[in-house]
Amino acid sequence: MADDSPQNERISEAEQAVMEALWARSPLTANEVADAVAPARGWTLATVKTLLSRLVAKQAVETAPDGKRFLYSPRVARVDFATGESKRLVDRLFGGSAAGLFAHLAEAEALSDKDLNQIEALLKELRK
Amino acid sequence: MADDSPQNERISEAEQAVMEALWARSPLTANEVADAVAPARGWTLATVKTLLSRLVAKQAVETAPDGKRFLYSPRVARVDFATGESKRLVDRLFGGSAAGLFAHLAEAEALSDKDLNQIEALLKELRK
DNA sequence: CCTTCATGTTTACATCCGTAGTCGATTACG
DNA sequence: CGTAATCGACTACGGATGTAAACATGAAGG
Structure with missing residues (x-):
């Protein structure tokens, strides 16, 4: 019984850049991916292929x-990747408490007024 | 012109475990750090020293x-480390929008009722 | 048909990370 | 005073990551 389920392996930062291209549009050829990401990162086609x-x-x-x-097409959804990474952060730094993360960002003045308004609106929405 | 400022370098996951011990109590000897972290991670003293x-x-x-x-004592505060890592995540995954992160967590059902209540309370606090 | 271009596969190599053993010096104990 | 225990420094080594060149093979064009 092979491991047929996607994404037990970790996606690195460079790899994520490639994923972003595929999440934005797919399927793509290797060349198209390279056109999308190589210039911004200063990569050659060979690097993208790897x-x-x-x-x-x-x-x-x-x-x-x-x-x-x-x-090429993504097998993992961006949403799932984002969830995984977010949870990892919350676990590693805030003992699993998302509210802890929020409190921290607030304390660090890392929340703009815009953020606050959006979060408030979101909360109201969730309360319904 | 040396770089005298702390923490331009990235702290890895294993290293963070060591930092946690020092953030909890410091200064500590290498042995005390090992006593604090080695058992939980199955490390030898040598690993902690490295x-x-x-x-x-x-x-x-x-x-x-x-x-x-x-x-040994920490030179970087846990708060600063947490801020850095949090911002990195928000930038890498949500285009720099903290609200984006929260919207995402909400959508992923990663927010408990407790989280929601705490965030709401914090928001109220911030609004004053 | 033969050469060239495109494209995936293989190999390469430096650095970082996880994990740990060994060495050399110094301290402490008998 | 000499030997054992301690402790930091140095060395090691496999796997992951960033970055890329070399290679093989098939397609396309002349």
Whole structure:
């Protein structure tokens, strides 16, 4: 019984940049991914290809043959990735308490008025 | 022009465990740190010593000689570490919007009722 | 058909991280 | 005074990560 479920492996920061391109639009060829991310990060095509391979190995990305080449698509949703990373942070730093994170950000003046308003609105929404 | 300011370097997960011990109580000897963290992580004393050295090299920890040995103390406050990591997450995943993070946690059902109540109370507090 | 281009695969290599053993010096105990 | 225990420094080593070149193979064009 192989591990067929996606994403037990961790996605690194460089890899995330590649994922972002695929989350924004997919499927894409390796070249299209490179066009999307390489300039901003100063990468060569070779680097992008390596990252794509690793993501495929990690089952975070899947490939579909398209003639000679591959089309790449995300296997993990951005939402799930974001949830995982967020929870990890909350666990590691705030003992699992999301409110702890919020209190911390407030204390650190890391919340803009806009943030506060949006959070307040969100709370009101949740209360319904 | 040396870099005398603390913590430009990143603190890894294992290193954070050591920092937690020092944040909880300091200064501590290497042995005391080991007693605090090694059992829970299944580490040997050698491992803790290595992590301490790296933290000293990263200027996240400072030493004070105490006879033959050293007393270790944090040079970076836990609050600052938490702020840095939190901001990094918000930037990397939510385009810098803390409200985006909260919206996300709400959507992912990662907010308990307790969290919601506490956040609400905090908001009220901040509004004063 | 043969050469060239595109594209995935393999290999490379420096650095970081997790984990730990060994060495050398110093202190403390018998 | 000499030997054992202590403690920091140095060394080690496999895996992950960042970054990229070399290679193989198949397609496309002349």
